[in-house]
Every structure is written in C-alpha cells, then in structure tokens.
Amino acid sequence: MSLERHTFPFSAIVGQDVLKTALLINAVDPRVGGVLIRGQKGTAKSTAVRALAEILPEISVVEGCAYGCDPNEPRTLCAACAARDALPAVRRRPRLVDLPVSATEDRLVGTLDLEHALKSGERRYEPGLLAEANRGILYVDEVNLLEDHLVDALLDSAASGVNVVEREGVRHTHPARFLLVGTMNPEEGELRPQLLDRFGLCVDIEGIDDPAERVEVMRRRRSFEDDPSGFARRWSADGKALVRRIEKAQHLLGDVELDDDLLFLIASVCSSIGVDGHRADLVMARAAAAYALLEGRREVTPAHIRAVAPMVLAHRMRRTPFDEESYSQDRLESALAASGAGAEEGASDSPAASHAGDGDGEAAVLGMRLSVDQAGSSASREDVPTRLSLEIDRVRRSYGGKRQETTSNDLSGRYVRAEPLRPGAQRDIAFDATIRAAAPFQALRESEMAIALEPSDLRNKVRRRRVGASIVFCVDASGSMGASNRMEAAKSAVLDLLVDAYQRRDRVGLVAFRGDAAEVVLAPTASVELAQLKLRSLPTGGATPLAHGLVSALQLLETESRRNDDVIPWLVLVTDGRGNVGINGGLGSEDAITAAARIRDARINTIVIDTTGVPGGGSAARDIARTAGGEYVRLAALDASALTETVRERVWSA
Numbered sequence: 001m002s003l004e005r006h007t008f009p010f011s012a013i014v015g016q017d018v019l020k021t022a023l024l025i026n027a028v029d030p031r032v033g034g035v036l037i038r039g040q041k042g043t044a045k046s047t048a049v050r051a052l053a054e055i056l057p058e059i060s061v062v063e064g065c066a067y068g069c070d071p072n073e074p075r076t077l078c079a080a081c082a083a084r085d086a087l088p089a090v091r092r093r094p095r096l097v098d099l100p101v102s103a104t105e106d107r108l109v110g111t112l113d114l115e116h117a118l119k120s121g122e123r124r125y126e127p128g129l130l131a132e133a134n135r136g137i138l139y140v141d142e143v144n145l146l147e148d149h150l151v152d153a154l155l156d157s158a159a160s161g162v163n164v165v166e167r168e169g170v171r172h173t174h175p176a177r178f179l180l181v182g183t184m185n186p187e188e189g190e191l192r193p194q195l196l197d198r199f200g201l202c203v204d205i206e207g208i209d210d211p212a213e214r215v216e217v218m219r220r221r222r223s224f225e226d227d228p229s230g231f232a233r234r235w236s237a238d239g240k241a242l243v244r245r246i247e248k249a250q251h252l253l254g255d256v257e258l259d260d261d262l263l264f265l266i267a268s269v270c271s272s273i274g275v276d277g278h279r280a281d282l283v284m285a286r287a288a289a290a291y292a293l294l295e296g297r298r299e300v301t302p303a304h305i306r307a308v309a310p311m312v313l314a315h316r317m318r319r320t321p322f323d324e325e326s327y328s329q330d331r332l333e334s335a336l337a338a339s340g341a342g343a344e345e346g347a348s349d350s351p352a353a354s355h356a357g358d359g360d361g362e363a364a365v366l367g368m369r370l371s372v373d374q375a376g377s378s379a380s381r382e383d384v385p386t387r388l389s390l391e392i393d394r395v396r397r398s399y400g401g402k403r404q405e406t407t408s409n410d411l412s413g414r415y416v417r418a419e420p421l422r423p424g425a426q427r428d429i430a431f432d433a434t435i436r437a438a439a440p441f442q443a444l445r446e447s448e449m450a451i452a453l454e455p456s457d458l459r460n461k462v463r464r465r466r467v468g469a470s471i472v473f474c475v476d477a478s479g480s481m482g483a484s485n486r487m488e489a490a491k492s493a494v495l496d497l498l499v500d501a502y503q504r505r506d507r508v509g510l511v512a513f514r515g516d517a518a519e520v521v522l523a524p525t526a527s528v529e530l531a532q533l534k535l536r537s538l539p540t541g542g543a544t545p546l547a548h549g550l551v552s553a554l555q556l557l558e559t560e561s562r563r564n565d566d567v568i569p570w571l572v573l574v575t576d577g578r579g580n581v582g583i584n585g586g587l588g589s590e591d592a593i594t595a596a597a598r599i600r601d602a603r604i605n606t607i608v609i610d611t612t613g614v615p616g617g618g619s620a621a622r623d624i625a626r627t628a629g630g631e632y633v634r635l636a637a638l639d640a641s642a643l644t645e646t647v648r649e650r651v652w653s654a
Contacts, residue, residue, distance in 0.1 A: 006228035010051035011238035013044055014217055015208075021291070022201045022311050023052045024242075026179055028249040028290040033200025033283055034180035036143070036191070036315060043205045045183040049139050052181075053096035055239050057247045059135060063088040066127045067134045067174050068095070076161075078174045095136035097129050097178075099154075101145045105417055109153050109165050110172065114432075117439030125172040130163045133178040143182030144191045149416060151195050154180070158198050197276075200283045201308075202315035249293035256289040258300050265302060269309055272335035275316040284312045418459040425460060433459035469568040470507045470524050470560040474553040476575035476611070477514040478544035507567075509556050510534060513549030515542035516581050520552060524560050546579025546624075547591035554599050570605045571630075576612045577621030589620065596627035606630025 013020065022035045037045045061068040062081050069077045071087040081087060099108065110128035117123060129138070130153075138154075140146060146154075157163045163176040180199065184191065196202075208214065224231040258266075263285065270280045287308040292300045418433030438457040445452035509524035522534040550573070557569040579588035599606055608625035610632065625632035 006224075006232060007050050007054050008047050008221075008224055009232055009235035009239055010048070010055050011242060012220055012224070012231070012235045013048055013051060014220060015213070016044055016048060016205060018311070019044075019048055019203050019205050021294070022203050023048060023181075024246065024294055025201065025287050025290040025308070026181075027052060027056055027246050028293060029253055029286050030177070030179045032286050032290065033198065033279075034182070036196070036199035036202040037181070037183045037205065038186050038202065039183075039205035040185060040207065043207050045205065046141055049137070049181050049183065050096060053094065053137055055242045055246065056094050056137075057243055057250065058091045058093055060089045060091055061135070063090045067131050068092075068136070069175065070135065076175050076177070094179075095132060097133040097136060097138050099129055099138055099140045099146075099150075101140070101142050101147070103129070103150060104415065105149055105153060106167070108150055109157075109163055109167075111165075111167065112170050112436045112439070114436050114439055117436065117442075121440050121443035123170050123440050125165065125170050127174070128163075130157055130176040130178070131174055134175050136178055138178040138180050140180070140182045142184055143195070144184040144186075146195075147416065155195060155198060196315050197279060199315065201287065201311040203311055204314065245294065249290065252293055252298060253289065256293060256298055256300060258285055258289065262288075262300055262302070262305065265305060268338070269305070269335050270313070272338060273313055273317055275313065280312055280316050284308060287312060415461045415463055417462045419462055420456075421458040421460045428461040428463070430459045430461040469570055470509070470557060471570040471572065472509040472511060472524065472553045472556050474511045474513070474549045474571060474573045474575075476544060476546070476549070477512040477540045479514075479541045507560065509553075511549055511552045511556065512539070513545045513552070514539065516545055516548075518545060518548035518552040520556065524556060543581045544575075544579050544588065545581035546575060546577070546588060547583050547595045548581070549573075549575075550592060550595035550599065550624075551583070554595065554602060554604065557604055558602060568605065569602075570607070571599060571628075573606065573608045573621075573624065573630075574611060575608070575621060575624075577608075577610060577619075577624055579620070592620075592624060593627050596624045600627060600629040604628070608632050610634040 010020070019037060022037075026032050026035055037049070039045055059068075060071060062071050062077075062084075065078065065081055067078045067081075069081045069087075071081075071089045074082070106128065108129050110131060111126055113124040113126035116126075140154075157176040158178075158180055161175060161177045163174055165172045182191075182199065220231075266281055266284045266288075270278075270284065273280075284305065288300050288304045291308050292298070292304045295304075297304075415430070418430035421427070421429075434453065434457050435451060437459055438451060438453050441457075442452060445454075507524040508522070509520070510522040512519050512521050553571050553573075557571060560567050561569055577592075579592040582588045582591040596606075606625065606628040608621050608628070608630055610621035612621070612634070621634075622632050624630075
C-alpha cells in the first residue's frame with residue numbers, strides 16, 4: 001500500500017483572484033521577489049502556495065547537484081559544478097521547501113556533515129534548507145513568528161542570492177536564489193520591517209459571508225477529500241493550461257520592455273506614495289511586465305501598472321496603523337490618478353477583473369479584498385493636540401534580560417545554537433554539536449568507545465525565549481477629564497503607546513472607568529485593529545471611580561502573569577487622580593490608594609500620567625504613583641517628544 005500525498009489543484013481554489021495572480025506573477029518572473037500573504041486562518045493561504053508548486057514548469061538542473069544548478073547559467077553554478085567538465089542535465093519541477101518557525105539555524109543554512117566526519121575525519125558541508133530551496137520556493141508559514149536569527153539568515157541570502165556558511169570549522173558558499181513566500185495572521189503579530197520590504201508583493205485576503213459562495217467552498221473541499229485522485233483528474237486540464245500560460249510568459253519575458261513614459265509613471269506613483277528606497281519601483285516594473293504577459297499582452301500599459309500597484313505598495317506605504325483604510329486607499333488612488341494611471345474605461349485594472357470570464361477553475365467563490373493594510377484613527381489629526389510615543393523595548397528584568405527575546409539562563413527556552421562549555425556554567429549539553437566538534441578527530445584518538453570525547457569537545461546549548469510585555473492602559477473617562485478638554489490628548493497618548501507596543505509583539509489591554517464602575521474595553525491582545533476599534537468608541541462622562549479602574553487593571557495583569565510567568569506587566573494610568581467613587585461605599589480617594597498599594601505588592605511596573613493643568617501637578621495622582629512605586633509624569637507640562645523621552649528613560653532603566 002502506497003501513501004500518495006495529494007495537493008488541492010491551483011485552478012480549483014475558488015475566488016482569491018488577487019492572491020493567485022500575485023503567485024502567478026512570481027512564477028513568471030521570480031525576480032519580482034516573492035509574496036507575503038496576510039489573512040485570517042482558513043482563507044486558503046497555505047493551500048494556494050502548495051498548489052502553485054504543482055503548476056510551475058519544469059526546470060533544467062545539473063544531474064546529481066545538491067543545489068539544482070542551472071547548466072545553462074555558468075555564473076550561478078556552485079563550486080562543484082563549476083569544476084566539472086561536463087554538466088549532464090535532467091528536468092524536474094522546482095521544489096517547495098517548508099521552513100518551520102521552529103527550525104534551528106544549522107537546519108536552515110547547513111552544517112558539518114557528521115557521518116562523513118566520523119568516518120574520514122574530514123570536515124564537509126551538509127546542505128540545509130536554503131540549498132534545497134535554490135531555484136524553488138521557500139515557504140514560511142506564520143513568517144511573523146520566525147525567530148530573529150533565522151530572519152537575519154534569510155535576509156542575507158535573499159539579498160545576495162548566495163548562502164555563506166562559516167561554522168564548526170566549515171566554510172562554504174552556494175547559490176541560494178529562491179522565491180520567498182510567507183503567510184501570516186496579522187492578529188498574531190507584525191513582521192520586522194527589514195523582512196517586510198523583502199517581499200516583492202503583498203496581498204491581504206479574507207473570507208466572505210455570502211452563504212452560496214461558502215457552500216461552493218464546502219462542495220469542492222468535500223469532493224477533494226472523498227476522492228483526491230479523481231478530483232485532481234477533473235481539474236488537470238485547467239492545471240495544464242496554466243502551466244502552458246506560465247511557460248509562454250516566461251519565454252516572452254525578455255521581449256517585454258517598458259518605455260520611458262511608463263518608467264516615469266512608475267517612479268511618479270512610488271514617489272507620490274512616499275515609499276522608502278527604490279525596490280518598489282523595480283518590483284512594480286517587473287510585476288507589470290509579468291502581469292501583461294499573463295494577460296497575453298506583450299505591451300505594458302498604465303492599466304497593468306494600476307493592477308499591480310496595490311500589491312507592490314500595500315506593505316511599503318509610510319503610515320501608522322491607525323490611519324483610516326479609506327484614507328490609505330484614497331492616497332493610492334490619488335497617486336495613480338495624478339501620475340496618469342487612473343482607471344480607464346473598459347480597462348482591466350485589477351487582477352480580479354482579468355479573471356472575471358474564467359471558467360469554474362477561476363470562479364470567484366471565496367471573497368477576497370486587496371487593500372493597503374491600514375486601520376482607522378479614532379480622532380482626526382486636527383482634533384488631537386498632543387501625541388505621546390513610549391518605547392518599551394529592551395526592558396530588562398532580573399531573571400530575563402532583553403525584553404523581546406532573551407537568552408535563558410536556565411533550561412527553559414528553545415535551543416537555537418551551541419557554544420563551548422564555559423567553566424562554571426550550568427550544564428545543558430548540546431549532544432549534536434558536541435559530536436560534530438569531536439568527529440574530525442576520531443581517527444587520531446584511541447578509545448574503546450564508539451566516539452572518543454574530550455573536555456574541549458563539549459558544547460552547551462544556547463536557549464532563547466521570547467519575553468513580552470503585557471500593557472494595560474487604565475484610562476479616566478469621567479466628566480472631570482472631559483471638562484478639562486484633555487480626553488483627546490489622553491486618547492492620542494494611548495494610541496501612540498499602542499502602536500509602539502504592537503510593533504514589538506506585546507499584548508495590550510485597556511480599562512476605562514467612569515460613572516460608578518470600570519469596564520474592560522479591551523482584554524490584553526496582540527491585535528492593533530481590535531484595540532483601535534475599542535478605543536474609538538470609548539465613552540466619557542460621569543463620576544470618577546478610580547479605585548475600580550485600578551483594581552480591574554490589576555486583575556487583568558495578574559491573569560496575564562498566571563498565563564505566562566515570563567510576561568513583564570505594565571500599567572499606564574491616565575487620570576487626574578481625583579477619584580470620588582469608592583468600592584462598596586468606601587471613600588474614593590482612600591480606596592484608590594489601597595488599590596495602588598496592591599499594585600505595588602504585585603510588582604506591577606506603573607506609569608501615572610497626570611492630566612491636570614495645575615502647576616506643580618495634582619497631588620492625588622502623585623500620591624497614587626508614589627504608593628504604587630511607579631513613575632509620575634504630568635501631561636500638561638510636557639510636549640509629546642519631551643514626554644516620550646522622559647518615559648523611555650524610566651522604562652529602559654527599570
């Protein structure tokens with residue numbers, strides 16, 4: 001009995017036209033730079049990527065080469081192929097290589113060939129995933145969760161097209177040109193800007209609510225699961241047609257040229273949007289040419305540029321995550337119109353439109369929205385007089401070290417690499433690295449053991465664990481703040497704090513207190529969109545139940561700490577400190593001080609932002625900060641930049 005793995009056919013994926021177009025553009029011209037696919041779970045992200053590998057045309061590779069070198073491209077040959085007199089070739093499909101987020105660095109870049117070293121005493125390189133992915137697809141699911149040291153290795157190889165390995169006595173270089181495809185759920189954290197820009201195209205996808213279209217999704221999936229082979233046969237004709245379409249476009253790619261007017265148009269659009277660098281210009285030119293060929297055209301038109309522009313610019317626009325989506329779309333439309341690439345009557349100006357007449361294989365069943373990914377702001381720029389940015393990166397804790405990612409001093413955390421065992425260090429032996437260190441010397445050592453080890457061979461594991469902050473904003477939404485016209489300034493401060501925290505993969509929550517109670521507006525989350533939405537609808541007015549707010553915030557942070565004992569808790573209190581509603585009939589001011597003492601006992605890092613306009617500050621807010629063991633800052637006394645530096649200094653030194 002043979003177990004055959006079946007892949008859902010690319011043509012059978014319902015809807016998702018922009019996603020499929022982005023993948024096909026890269027299939028035609030891998031120099032476009034790959035695709036980042038952002039969307040919720042269950043929106044066919046991984047399915048589309050795996051299906052793409054099945055329709056890529058075959059390539060010619062040097063027989064027996066571990067890197068799949070192209071025999072017709074002498075400049076890109078590995079050292080072994082370059083030294084050969086003859087280069088026999090075979091045909092095969094490009095490989096799809098999965099990079100797990102849990103991979104170690106030696107698995108990615110390659111390492112010492114242990115078996116060869118043990119047998120011969122010679123050091124030889126053992127290829128890793130980058131070698132396997134050369135001239136193929138390197139696929140990273142949940143790419144936003146990839147460890148920083150793996151991201152760095154990816155960036156180096158993606159930029160140069162070469163993997164350089166210098167480790168464990170091995171120095172080796174080999175070609176590493178691959179199509180980088182990443183998928184991610186934005187709610188689980190953002191992507192490092194350096195890696196974000198490395199993706200040529202970016203698409204945002206989502207499911208739909210139309211019941212009839214969802215039924216079609218279920219029908220196809222059930223049909224595939226009941227009879228994978230039969231389902232694949234029914235869609236094979238469409239798949240072969242796509243292969244021919246890609247092959248034809250690849251063959252004609254060198255014949256497509258963009259005249260100076262089109263190049264000026266591309267430059268104008270990118271300049272108007274305000275992207276950094278020139279990568280967007282180059283990507284847009286290549287993507288437009290590939291897209292034109294997919295449509296059967298050898299001439300690139302402004303309509304083709306308009307079609308690919310959102311995919312090129314979606315992740316490169318300068319913005320804050322709180323800009324309105326409509327504002328972002330308007331910016332793009334304005335830039336296109338001003339540059340002469342506005343919508344043309346009857347023009348196919350979007351990938352979805354180009355597939356509108358396709359058969360069942362291209363049916364638009366799964367709804368999809370391509371958008372420049374930005375969220376809305378709860379207040380206009382004119383309405384917010386003061387803004388506060390607080391960086392809380394690299395906060396140190398006695399047991400952890402760097403806040404975002406720390407080298408563990410105990411046996412917890414993920415094993416990422418090895419280092420020589422230092423005298424007095426806690427032993428956490430890395431057996432794989434120890435054996436690799438000893439392997440080249442086995443021929444020189446006499447021992448009855450299978451492997452002769454010496455103290456100098458011992459390697460210790462270096463473990464890393466991610467340490468995040470859980471930040472709860474406790475915001476005074478009572479009438480006292482509304483009367484002093486400070487609520488909008490406080491909202492602005494909270495928004496900037498949320499932006500800064502979200503970019504660093506922290507969890508953020510928000511408690512508002514007004515009237516006679518406190519409300520958990522937002523439980524700690526990593527979703528900046530959800531945080532922005534909740535903050536936008538923040539109510540105001542009524543009395544000031546400050547103690548209720550402090551207790552609610554404390555309970556949230558204690559819950560977070562129980563879930564993850566590595567979390568660093570922060571409470572940012574935005575108030576004038578004048579609590580006038582107590583708990584269970586008590587005095588508001590006394591209960592607030594009692595709650596602040598509980599916060600101190602729980603070792604919660606606290607910042608009290610006093611919003612009174614009283615010279616010298618409000619004594620009530622100051623007393624709360626002192627009792628909680630926190631830092632006191634009066635908002636009215638500082639502009640945004642000065643306040644940012646003041647808070648940053650205190651947080652970094654904590």
